[in-house]
Amino acid sequence: MRYMATYDLMETLRNTNQWLGATALSMASYPIFSMVPNPAFQWMAAWGEVTERTFQRMIIKPDWGIESITGEDGRDHLIKIEPVLERPFGDLIHFDVQGRADMDRRVLLVAPMSGHYATLLRSTVRSLLPDCEVYVTDWHNARDIPVSEGKFDVEDYTLYLMEFMRELGSDLHVIAVCQPAPLTLAATAYLAELDPDAQPRSLTLIGGPIDPDATPTDVTDFGRRVTMGQLEETMIQRVGFKYKGAGRKVYPGLLQLASFMSMNADRHTKAFVDQISRVAQGDASDHDPHNKFYDEYLAVMDMPAEFYLSTVERIFKGLEIARNEFVVDGHKVDIGAITNVAVKTVEGGKDDISAPGQCVAALDLCTGLPDSKKASYIEPEAGHYGIFAGRSWRNNIRPLVLEFIDANSEAPAPRNRTAPRKAKPGKPANKNAAA
Incomplete structure (x- = not known):
């Protein structure tokens, strides 16, 4: 109490x-x-x-504030946000552009569950909408989830991602931003073993801690210094009587x-x-x-205590993803099982949260993937926020991500609608590599 x-x-x-x-x-x-x-x-x-x-x-949960976009026909098209799957701890939502034919590129944007709402990716979503069908993981505030719904840890998060990918089908390109990068990589590998036909065509990992020890930061140092007992004693509380999740353990x-x-x-x-x-x-x-x-x-949201603690213990302290030892539902996931999904990593040269080296470590783990399906890019002047929002994202990173998507699509989307282009056989996915 x-x-x-x-x-x-x-x-x-x-x-x-x-x-x-x-x-x-x-x-x-x-x-x-x-x-x-x-x-x-x-x-x-x-x-x-x-x-x-x-x-x-x-x-207060911020509103998405994306009401319309201007189409190639010069008209404003209204945006309707529709739930595709609704689950206790998070929904899969679709930004449906009214009056527009379905786009060739179908993108699942995996939002972080790290204290802020998915609306933190508002500008990222807005920048992708003119060229893609955009789906987003919209995680719920743990204070509003009744205790009767049970726990939610890194394994449950991974299973949610697998379910979302299955729902959207294989003609999909996944972009994971920051915290979910390691778990999205694990979800893709698990799909490769259990349901190969449900794998996405490409996976872009942006500023995620695949191997936190590759380049230590204040965040990783903190994770190393404190014990799990200290974290649970100082950071974890039970939701108060005002909310539906009263009694649930959370990181407020x-x-x-x-x-x-x-x-x-x-x-x-x-x-x-x-x-x-x-x-x-x-x-x-x-x-x-x-x-x-x-x-x-x-605008912050409560995080399930078991998700926060298992992230620190298993991803940062135990390095289960970095060592390819991650276990989901009793099954050891082999990241080397990814053989068909093109993987690209994006890092910021001035990122002080997930420093350069942490995310690109994913490519070494993909031992079953040929080099032609691997890519890496460093944006020299970008910090953590800049690699998925702002000028660096809009002008430099976004065009490269779309090119990567096209290079790994069965029928690549044209760069502009008036001049469709054909895919070049054997086009290397890592032509944008910079390190």
Whole structure:
């Protein structure tokens, strides 16, 4: 019960800070104060506005905000988000472009379950929609999942991915971003053994910790320093009485957010002080860069405790994927069983979370795959976020990923619709390699 009390205490503190911000904004905006103009009231109102918004968005799942795209016909096509499979811990969703014929490229975008919602990949989805049929793994907030639904660890996550791939069929290209990269690799290998016809045509792994020891970072060092007992004692709590998942053990989103913020405390502090200044001077807006970034960054979700602990113990400490010793449902998965799926890795030269070397290790594990089906790419100036969003993704990485998809499609999609191109026999998948 003390863990439930702790969970509720964190929610109480969050709610209190939101209330303090709203109160400060209301008091400083009271009409009578306009009779005696004073900059102190402007700053108080600005502090209240920023504070209220900051603590309010911590418990709200952001909307995808992708309402339409412009088609090649010059018309705007509405986007309808449809569930393909609905499961207790996560859904498979499809971004259906209304009034457009099905695209040749079918992409499953595997979103991380690492504290943020799948909407963190909003810009990635938006950039792929004009050229692909896009499917996304939409993981649920563990606080809203009743205890009766049971556990969810790295093995269950892998089985979910296998089920999603089976549902979408073999004419599929999978892109895994960050945390799910090792488990997506394992799911593909397991499919190669159990159901070869269900394997995707290509697998792109972006900034994932396939071998965390290949290039140590602060994240991997932390995983090495602490014991599993310390993690369970300090990070795991039970969901409070307010939510459907009351009693479920989780790694709380608010605790994760505190860890995220502490890694770059000075930068975040400066960002909020600057935003208060902009609000006080009337230079801020609802969708300015600060709000666009922090609306997503501060929206956190609880992670199932068993998933978090098994990730640290088996992926980071035990290196089960890196050593090709991963076991799912009692079966040892052999990554060397992948013989037909083209595999590409993408890394950021300035990635301080999954540093260069961690992800490309996947290619050495694919012992059954010919070199013509392996590819690697390093974006020199990109950090962790930049390799799947922002300018580096849009201008450099995305075109290479689409070319890789086309090179490994049965009927490659044309680069532009007015000039279809034919696949070249024996075209090497790793022509974009850079290291």
